[in-house]
Amino acid sequence: MAPERHQAVAxxxxxTRRRADARRSIAAILDAAxxxxxxxxxxxxxxxxRAAGVGRVTLYGHFPTREALVxxxxxxxxxxxxxxLDAVDLESGPxxxxxxxxxxxxxxxxxxxxxxxxxxxxxxGTERMRAHHDQALDRVRxxxxxxxxxxxxxxxxxxxxxxxxxxxxxxxxxxEVNAGRLDPREAGHTVAATVTAALRPPP
Amino acid sequence: MAPERHQAVAxxxxxTRRRADARRSIAAILDAAxxxxxxxxxxxxxxxxRAAGVGRVTLYGHFPTREALVxxxxxxxxxxxxxxLDAVDLESGPxxxxxxxxxxxxxxxxxxxxxxxxxxxxxxGTERMRAHHDQALDRVRxxxxxxxxxxxxxxxxxxxxxxxxxxxxxxxxxxEVNAGRLDPREAGHTVAATVTAALRPPP
DNA sequence: CTTAACTCGAACAGAGATGTTCGAATTAGG
DNA sequence: CCTAATTCGAACATCTCTGTTCGAGTTAAG
Numbered sequence: 001m002a003p004e005r006h007q008a009v010a011x012x013x014x015x016t017r018r019r020a021d022a023r024r025s026i027a028a029i030l031d032a033a034x035x036x037x038x039x040x041x042x043x044x045x046x047x048x049x050r051a052a053g054v055g056r057v058t059l060y061g062h063f064p065t066r067e068a069l070v071x072x073x074x075x076x077x078x079x080x081x082x083x084x085l086d087a088v089d090l091e092s093g094p095x096x097x098x099x100x101x102x103x104x105x106x107x108x109x110x111x112x113x114x115x116x117x118x119x120x121x122x123x124x125g126t127e128r129m130r131a132h133h134d135q136a137l138d139r140v141r142x143x144x145x146x147x148x149x150x151x152x153x154x155x156x157x158x159x160x161x162x163x164x165x166x167x168x169x170x171x172x173x174x175x176e177v178n179a180g181r182l183d184p185r186e187a188g189h190t191v192a193a194t195v196t197a198a199l200r201p202p203p
Numbered sequence: 204m205a206p207e208r209h210q211a212v213a214x215x216x217x218x219t220r221r222r223a224d225a226r227r228s229i230a231a232i233l234d235a236a237x238x239x240x241x242x243x244x245x246x247x248x249x250x251x252x253r254a255a256g257v258g259r260v261t262l263y264g265h266f267p268t269r270e271a272l273v274x275x276x277x278x279x280x281x282x283x284x285x286x287x288l289d290a291v292d293l294e295s296g297p298x299x300x301x302x303x304x305x306x307x308x309x310x311x312x313x314x315x316x317x318x319x320x321x322x323x324x325x326x327x328g329t330e331r332m333r334a335h336h337d338q339a340l341d342r343v344r345x346x347x348x349x350x351x352x353x354x355x356x357x358x359x360x361x362x363x364x365x366x367x368x369x370x371x372x373x374x375x376x377x378x379e380v381n382a383g384r385l386d387p388r389e390a391g392h393t394v395a396a397t398v399t400a401a402l403r404p405p406p
Numbered sequence: 407c408t409t410a411a412c413t414c415g416a417a418c419a420g421a422g423a424t425g426t427t428c429g430a431a432t433t434a435g436g
Numbered sequence: 437c438c439t440a441a442t443t444c445g446a447a448c449a450t451c452t453c454t455g456t457t458c459g460a461g462t463t464a465a466g
Contacts, residue, residue, distance in 0.1 A: 018412095019410090019463085020463090020464060021412060021463065022412060022413095042325070044454085045453080045454070045455090046453080055415070056415090057413075057415080057456090058412080058413055058414070061412080061413080064455085065455080122245075156396070160379075160384055161379065161397070164378075164379055164384075164385075165372065165375065168371045168372060168375035169368065172370075175367075176363075176364065179329070182361070182363070182364060182367075190360055190361070193405070194368055197357075197402075198372075198397050198400050198401035200400065222433085222434055222435080222440095222441055223433090223434060223435090224432090224433065224434065224442060224443080225443090228442085247424085248423080248424070249423080257443085257444090258443060259425095259444090260427095260443075260444060260445080261443055261444070263426080264442080264443080267425085269423090
């Protein structure tokens with residue numbers, strides 16, 4: 001009778017244990033929202049529900065508002081990305097090489113989430129986005145710190161700017177590949193060469 | 204009686220000579236649209252009209268649809284930018300220095316139009332945007348070609364990618380300043396140093 | 407098997423945005 | 437001064453999106 005309780009999906013540890021089909025629906029919705037929002041940040045909720053193979057009412061049953069859905073989707077994407085990047089070895093070898101490895105491993109996935117992040121910015125505000133993003137940035141931050149200590153990374157510019165440079169170049173490469181202006185097979189090497197040059201200590 | 208004829212503003216050379224107050228209205232609308240769309244690409248037409256100090260009906264009199272308005276605003280912004288960048292000396296001295304001059308002169312203005320470009324992308328499609336943008340890119344393209352001929356700019360990566368790198372770093376700097384994470388007074392020097400390093404021939 | 411949880415389509419209410427129409431009041435231009 | 441161009445507010449029709457409600461059917465779980 002009262003099937004939808006608007007129990008926030010991202011609820012705390014006291015969250016009610018959901019039934020198997022409910023969990024299946026939620027997973028399908030998050031996947032569909034991730035895919036849909038990543039290609040077009042303005043899709044409406046009905047479209048996302050359709051893509052998830054789920055009724056619109058069901059979606060609203062799990063995510064009370066569009067904002068809640070976007071928020072949960074962003075969290076989902078962050079977790080997804082973080083898991084994928086955990087596989088990259090950042091410890092061994094000089095920092096620039098490790099950075100190149102990280103770059104070649106992550107430019108595609110970062111691009112996939114680019115539009116989603118735009119949607120998040122618009123609907124959730126900068127603050128909430130920044131908190132999520134920082135988690136991913138820490139990975140690079142630590143690596144750059146090691147490189148600076150070893151003298152392999154330039155120290156004449158702010159550390160935050162170097163991180164920004166890294167991400168900006170990754171995003172740019174992904175965009176260029178997307179637009180067909182850069183060969184996907186060359187992209188990894190190209191972005192690595194550019195990042196390395198940009199972050200190398202000046203002569 | 205029939206005051207609004209929906210004569211396209213961007214009409215060809217045979218465009219009807221408009222009265223002075225009409226031209227004033229159009230200018231006010233374009234300025235307001237530029238400002239409004241630049242800060243928030245989703246503003247509605249009513250808001251733009253209000254910002255222009257003009258009735259909504261008047262706006263629709265000159266721009267038959269929202270799309271036509273966005274299109275005209277983009278053209279307006281491109282012209283504005285191009286005029287501002289014409290003042291930069293790109294001929295004298297080594298290409299990297301000229302590039303640094305161009306960078307420090309243009310990162311602010313590029314950022315101001317960033318959101319507008321996003322709106323254009325969404326409402327006009329990639330094609331129409333790309334055509335406009337290419338005009339501005341040519342300026343950099345020529346400069347990089349000169350630098351490559353002189354041996355001041357790297358030739359181991361595609362020329363188009365170097366252009367992309369340049370713009371990506373400019374946009375990133377503008378974003379960082381916007382977010383308060385980069386000192387505006389440092390931004391010019393910072394972005395110039397980074398661009399120079401990224402485009403320098405590798406050792 | 408029994409019950410509570412879940413799903414679903416259809417339909418509704420409300421908000422907001424886009425364009426249009428009308429009629430009256432200004433205003434530029436010759 | 438005369439006329440046609442222009443502006444304006446108010447009101448209307450239409451569309452799309454969000455979020456809700458209802459009632460009936462389906463499914464997991466014990």
